[in-house]
Amino acid sequence: MKPRLILACLTTTAVAARARTEFDAIIHQGPSDMTVAEVTKAAASHQARAILFANTLPLTAAAIAALPETIRVGATSSVGFDHIDVPAAKARGIAMTNTPGVLDECTADHAMMLLLAAARRGVEYDRIMRQGWRHRIGQGDLLGVRVTGKRIGILGMGRIGRAFAQRARGFDMQVLYHGRTRLPPELEHGATYYADFHQMLPHCDFLSVHAPGGAATDKMIDARALALLPDGAVLVNVARGSLIDEEALLDALTSGKLFAAGLDVFRDEPDYDLRLAGLNNVVLSPHIASGSRETRDAMGFRALDNIAAVLAGRPAIDPLWRD
Helix, strand or coil: CCEEECCCCCCCHHHHHHHHHHEEEEEEECCCCCCCCHHHHHHHHHHHCCCEEECCCCHHHHHHHHHCCCCCCCEEECCCCCCHHHHHHHCCCCEEEEECCHHHHHHHHHHHHHHHHCCCCCCHHHHHCCCCCCCCCCCCCCCCCCCCCCEEEEHHHHHHHHHHHHHHHHHCEEEEEEECCCCCCHHHCEECCCCCHHHHHCCCCCEEECCCCCHHHHHCCCCHHHHHHHEEEEEEECCHHHHHHHHHHHHHHHHEEEEEECCCCCCCCCCCCCCCHHHCEEECCCCCCCCCCHHHHHHHHHHHCCCCCCCCCCCCCCCCCCC
C-alpha cells in the first residue's frame, strides 16, 4: 500500500502529480491553503502518516499535540520554519523537514529586482506610462539613486545571502555583511564582516535582509538601526517581516531618511499594513520571492523526498531536529 499523505498547501501541477503517483494522497484544492483544523481532521480521517505544508500552516505546540498518532513526518515546502514548534514536534517524535538550497537563486534574483526597482523608482515610472505619459520629464525630475559601485550591507549571510552577494558583485557593489559567525574566506569572496550589526549600518548605502525569523531577530531593524543608516539608503527584505519594526520603517520612508524600500514579506500576512501601499517609494510583492515554476517544483519535490525517506525508515534529508 502507498503511504498516506495530506498535501495541505496549494502546489504546482507537477508536485501534485508526483504526490498522486507515489502516495495515497489527499490533495487540497481550495482557494487557499488548509487551516490547522482542516489538516487535523483530514489527517485523522485518512489515517495519514505525513503532511506536506507551507509556511501558511502554524504548527504550534497545541496544533502538533492535536495531530493523530499516525503522523510520522511533516515537511514544510519552505526554508524558514518559524511557523513550526520544533521542540513540540520532537517531543511527539514527529520528524520535521524543510527545503533549503533549492530556492536560493530565485529568492536572490527577486531581492535584486526589488533593490533595482526601489532605487530607480520603478513603481513611479510604471505608473506614469500606464497613465499615458504625455508630458516631458526634465533632467532634474524623478531621479533615482545609482546602484553600481555602491556599498551593500547584507544581514544574514546564509545560502540566500551569499547568492544575493554574488549578484551585487555583478553591479560592482562593495559587500558588507553581518551574521552570527564569520564565513570562511573562500565563501566571503572579499566581503567585509561586521561582528556588530549596528557598526555596519553607517557604511550601508543599501541594506538587504536575509536573516531567519524568530524571537532572536524580532524587530532587529528598529528605529535605532534605521537611524544609523546613511540618509537616503535603500532597504530590501525578502526574509521575514518580523525582522522589521514597521512603524519605524514607515517613519523612515515618509521622513526621507530612507530613499526607498523593496518588501516581499510583512509582519502580518496577507493582511499587511496598507499604509505601505500608499507610498510611492515602496516596491511591494506578496511573499513570492521563490515564485518561479522551476523553484516551486523543486521545493515540492524536495519535501516529497524528505517524506519518502522518513516513511521508508531512512534519515530525513533536511531534518529540523535530530535524535
